Amino acid sequence: MIWIIVVVAALLAVALVTGVVLARRRRISITEPEQDKPAKGGYQAGGAITFNAPPPPPVAEPTRPAEPVERAGATPAPTPAPVEPVEHPVAERTEVDGQPGVGDDAAVPRDSVKRGFVEVDLPEAASEIEEIEPTSGRLERLRGRLSRSRSTFGQSLLGLLGAGDLDEDSWTDIEDTLLMADLGAAITDQIVTALREQIVARGVRTSEDARALLRDVLVDALHPEMVRAVNALPHANGSGGVKPAVVLVVGVNGVGKTTTTGKLARVLVADGRTVLLGAADTFRAAAADQLETWGSRVGAATVRGAEGADPASVAFEAVKQGVSDGVDTVLIDTAGRLHTKTGLMDELGKVKRVVEKQAEVDEVLLVLDATTGQNGLTQARVFAEVVDVTGIVLTKLDGTAKGGIVFQVQRELGVPVKLVGLGEGADHLAPFEPTAFVDALLN
Numbered sequence: 001m002i003w004i005i006v007v008v009a010a011l012l013a014v015a016l017v018t019g020v021v022l023a024r025r026r027r028i029s030i031t032e033p034e035q036d037k038p039a040k041g042g043y044q045a046g047g048a049i050t051f052n053a054p055p056p057p058p059v060a061e062p063t064r065p066a067e068p069v070e071r072a073g074a075t076p077a078p079t080p081a082p083v084e085p086v087e088h089p090v091a092e093r094t095e096v097d098g099q100p101g102v103g104d105d106a107a108v109p110r111d112s113v114k115r116g117f118v119e120v121d122l123p124e125a126a127s128e129i130e131e132i133e134p135t136s137g138r139l140e141r142l143r144g145r146l147s148r149s150r151s152t153f154g155q156s157l158l159g160l161l162g163a164g165d166l167d168e169d170s171w172t173d174i175e176d177t178l179l180m181a182d183l184g185a186a187i188t189d190q191i192v193t194a195l196r197e198q199i200v201a202r203g204v205r206t207s208e209d210a211r212a213l214l215r216d217v218l219v220d221a222l223h224p225e226m227v228r229a230v231n232a233l234p235h236a237n238g239s240g241g242v243k244p245a246v247v248l249v250v251g252v253n254g255v256g257k258t259t260t261t262g263k264l265a266r267v268l269v270a271d272g273r274t275v276l277l278g279a280a281d282t283f284r285a286a287a288a289d290q291l292e293t294w295g296s297r298v299g300a301a302t303v304r305g306a307e308g309a310d311p312a313s314v315a316f317e318a319v320k321q322g323v324s325d326g327v328d329t330v331l332i333d334t335a336g337r338l339h340t341k342t343g344l345m346d347e348l349g350k351v352k353r354v355v356e357k358q359a360e361v362d363e364v365l366l367v368l369d370a371t372t373g374q375n376g377l378t379q380a381r382v383f384a385e386v387v388d389v390t391g392i393v394l395t396k397l398d399g400t401a402k403g404g405i406v407f408q409v410q411r412e413l414g415v416p417v418k419l420v421g422l423g424e425g426a427d428h429l430a431p432f433e434p435t436a437f438v439d440a441l442l443n
Contacts, residue, residue, distance in 0.1 A: 154441035161195075161210040171196070182373045183404035187411055191217055215438055221407055222434035226416035230391065231362040232268060232329045243359045244276070244322045245329045248315075250348060250387060251367035252379055253336030256395040256421060258287060260367050261333040262294025263429035264419070268329055269298040276325065278318025278332040279304040280311040280351060291333050297426070301325075311335060311347070312354040319358040330359075349386045364390050365418070370397040370405050377405075377412050384413055394432075395421035406437065 156177045160170060171192060178188040194217045204210055230247070237243045247264070251257045258281065265275045277295045279288035279302055288304040295302040303318035305311075315332045322330035334351060337344035352361055366389040368376040383389055392409055397420045406417055417432045 157214060158207075158211060158442060161207070161214060166199070178404065181404035182408060184374075184408040184411070187221060187404070187407045191221055194220070211442060215442055218438045218441070219434050222437070223410060223416070224434045226410070228391075228416045228418045228432060230264075230365075230418055232264075232273075232331075234328045235362070237359075242326070244319075244327050245362045246319055246322075246355060246359050247329060247331050247363040247365060248334065248352060248355070248361050248387065249332065249365050249367060249393075250334050250383055250389075251336060252338055255336070255367045255369040257281075257336060257367045258290050258294070258333050260365070260393050260395060260419070260421065260429065261291060261331050262297075263421075263426060264365075265294060265300050265331055266298050266426060267429060268331075269300065273328040274326075275300040276318060276322040276327045276330045277302040278315050278322075278330060280315040280318070280332050281335040282307060282309045282311050282314060283335045287333070287335070312351045315351050315355050316358060319355050323359060345382065345386045348383075352387050364388060365393050366391070366415075367393045367395060368405075368409065370394045370420075373405060377409060380409055380413055384415070389413065389415055391416060391418040393417075393419040393421070398422045398428075406432070 157174065160174050160177065174195070175188055175192055178191060179185070183191070195213065198204070198213050198217065199210075202209065202213060204213055232245045232247050234242050234244050249257050249261045249264075261277065265277060268275050275295075275298070277291055277300055279291045281287040281291075282305055285307075288302070288307075292302040292304065294300075303314065303321055305314040305317070311334060315334075318332060319330050332351075332355065334348060335344075337348060352364070355361055364387050366380060366383050368380060370376070372379075380389070380392070392413070392415055394406060394409075394417055397406075406420075409415075410417055420430055420432050420437075422428050422430055
């Protein structure tokens with residue numbers, strides 16, 4: 001009986017030691033390399049700003065009135081007569097008809113001298129065509145506009161990976177951070193699995209190694225091998241001639257389609273291309289005027305129709321004029337429509353079919369608002385079924401802390417993100433580069 005107890009105790013001891021060893025192996029310890037680092041921040045004040053309250057004004061002590069001294073045989077002082085109230089002059093004012101009103105005391109008399117016209121020098125008229133910033137390196141110049149995504153997404157991940165021991169709670173926090181950044185469950189599982197495997201395979205032990213690993217995993221999740229060039233260059237037709245490229249810009253209401261069309265025209269003109277704009281949004285008030293204004297700023301003509309006209313006919317006429325004028329690119333701005341409205345989605349399909357009677361549609365750019373999150377994916381799926389989307393434009397990426405929509409929309413559609421909007425400026429449209437985007441999130 002004693003031997004049985006001894007054997008059971010030994011087995012329990014072996015199991016306990018084995019569990020402790022396995023737990024230590026699963027825990028990954030990441031340490032910060034010991035090195036002298038300069039203090040962050042260029043300017044450091046020795047003390048805080050102090051504030052002093054202004055001294056209170058001196059308060060004069062009230063003086064007591066002298067008590068009258070009664071003298072024998074003196075007569076009392078006479079009582080002063082009551083002062084009559086002064087009549088307000090408003091009764092004599094004709095401009096208010098004798099009635100009081102707000103600001104009576106500041107009324108200007110009718111007989112006052114009136115100020116005449118003053119001659120001023122007007123500024124010189126600005127040139128009709130604006131100067132356009134160079135298109136190369138735009139994402140690098142605009143990387144500061146990703147500060148929200150960088151602080152919430154990139155820096156949070158780096159903080160978790162470089163905090164020290166990576167146990168199961170740490171990996172749960174990493175998953176939560178990725179999900180909160182709109183990466184979705186599938187992409188989150190893919191990235192966490194890759195990080196777990198690569199940390200062990202690479203022998204990651206320092207925060208710098210963790211940063212390099214996170215950068216490689218995120219870049220790989222964005223599929224840098226995808227072709228992100230916008231198909232907006234003229235091409236040969238079957239008869240030996242040249243036809244312009246046709247780009248169709250689609251999306252729901254309020255995502256920035258017209259603005260994106262105008263900014264894309266600026267990019268093409270800056271690269272030496274001739275552009276024609278087609279205002280196929282005939283429903284929104286002043287949509288054609290807005291697009292025409294964008295075109296006039298870069299010297300591009302605009303084809304427009306009457307308000308409420310058939311958008312397919314406007315798009316057809318735009319492509320027809322582009323072919324006859326020999327331009328390089330025809331950009332067609334379509335009306336915003338909810339993806340849940342079947343009739344409007346069918347109309348969009350009609351626009352594409354009618355345009356293709358004149359020339360092939362080379363690019364269908366779906367404009368998505370980066371701040372909409374999961375709803376943007378639902379929109380993307382429906383539009384992709386109707387008009388065969390070939391590229392994504394993410395606008396308002398500077399206004400969201402959830403940069404993960406970039407990862408998820410590519411995985412859902414298998415279509416690359418080609419352009420990103422990083423501000424309201426005319427030249428704040430940049431090509432999407434996965435490596436530069438990840439570097440902007442992490443640095």
